[in-house]
Amino acid sequence: MRQPARAGSSLSARLAWRLAAVMVLAVGLAGAAVGWRSIATIHSLDDAALQGLARSVARHLVRAPGGGIKVALPPALAVRFRYSDGAMLYLVLDGANHVLAGSDPAAGTLLAPFLPRPPAAGLFQVPRAGHDAPPMVGYLRRDHGLGIVVAQGREQREALVNSLMSDFMVTGLGLLLPIGAAAVLIGVLTIRAGLRPLRVASAAAARVDPANAGMRLPQAGLPREVLPLVSAVNAALARLERGLTVQRRFAGEAAHALRTPLAVLTARLDDLPEGAEAVALRRDADRMARLVDQMLKMARLEGLPLDTSQPVDLRAVAVEAISDLAPLAIRQGIELSLKDPAAPVPVRGNHAALALAAANLIENALAYAPPGSAVEVEIAPPGTLRVLDRGPGVAEPERARIFERFQHGHRPAGTSGNGAGLGLAIVAEIAAAHRGSVGVAERGGGGAVFTLQIGRPVAGG
């Protein structure tokens, strides 16, 4: 089972989230590492400081004339002990660990129980009773038969660690956060910029249709990661185009294949002696020929791109269509004309296609107009061509349907009705290709008005 693809998850959003997560993790880990290392460093620095303190005290021991020991600290150091509020202590012991001197009367009672047996020297822990404060750290130094003990509370260490950590938080995060944000931003921008050619390719893909099957997606500037997809799409387009070409060629081949036997049939029927039978057969063959003709025109319209940007004069289009159908109109005894005044009507379009549309509209009118009536063609700016007849008109419910393929209006008796059912569909197709429309309405006084409206008039024309 394939997981349905998560729609709408943006690559740059995903990258941004992941980068952000990585940055937060990195900052956290770096903070922890720095904190741990700093605490270790502070501890060892602190221990060294304690040893230094013991050395300082030892250096300032003075033997009193009575055999006693006096401590004569320099004032700066003495002040530190005095104002430490019990967090900094020293004791001077003799060889039997009797207290000879101390920084504080309480120092002896506090430290005595923990004093190691001689001759041990080094660091030791001093718990403090009565409050939650962390134990003090003591240090014993043996010097010239005397023991010098110094002890210091942990408060200073904690303060130092806290200040180091907050320093790290402020300066470290202050640096890391902008760098992280910049990394996320650069990642997102890189993806955006890298995907821009893909957006261009998508826009190109949106324009692909049978009318421009030769089109390919642009590959320039595409990141290597999506290049295989785009070139695969282009290869698919090339295969489709080949298929389309085969299909289009089929229209031409079908023309030859169908028209030649029809030509033989028509020629043979023209060779028949005159009679009701011959007339009927010729009419049938003509109808078949017209159907083939319309099918091929339809196929050609669908298969080939129609250039609708030529400057075209709708008047010339109407004149051409009328001229082509004049013999048919005369045979049917119908008066075909172009309504006056008919000044040139310039439009943008395809002359051949518009002439075909006009001819189909006129042919349709001739098929339904009673003999002796008139079929009129009217043109008007900016791009209207109307064909007016005095036939039976088109009933309301059929007005949309007759422009679909193989649909006929109800054919009244007495009209020729030789349409194959594709003529108006072709007109609709051509109108659509010109971004225009075709429709039918009732004509005042009886009959139908077919209106072909072309979308784009010539600018300023």
Added chain:
Amino acid sequence: MRLLAIEDEQELAELLHRALGRAGFAVDLAPDLAGAEDHLGVAPYDAVILDLALPDGDGLALLRRLRARDAAVPVLILTARDGPEDRVAGLDAGADDYLVKPFHMPELVSRLRALLRRPNAALGLRLELGNLAFDTVTRDVLAAGSPLRLSPRETALLEMLLRRPGRVIPREAIEQSLYSFDEPLGSNAIEVLVHRLRRKLLDSGVDVQVHTLRGVGYLLADPA
């Protein structure tokens, strides 16, 4: 009148041979380009009917070779290719007319006659339709067997219509050709002229008719 019909479809070729023979033409048949070249090499033809899709190549190639040799023989393309661009290609290659299959034999005959009537063609002298005849050199009109007197303008109009029977002659074309006469042309001069010509033809018992396509032009149609 000797014609060469280049057509690979055997049955159609035979029907052409028979129908055109009945219409008074002597018709030679060639099934492909090679056969056509052989015929064109040995006999002078008054007109050629040319199919385009032939077993050994495109008829347009033959047409181009023909025109490159300066051959003035009128050529009518008879083909299943009906696209506007096919027509243009055919006419550009030097064809004089273009008829799409399937076609009606009477139309082919009348188009061939029209081709043979053209000024450069062998028979450019006498134009005929129904029981109306016109000599392009002496300018004499014969209506239902008897001479008909027409003014120079009426005669010029009749000649234009007779040169392209069954097809619409645009108003503008008539106007332009009549400008060459000394008299100035009034606003409804053409309507008046056509009306007079129509009247005279009717009065003299001619069976062809001048049809008006209002806003477009005029067309001369035979009785059928």
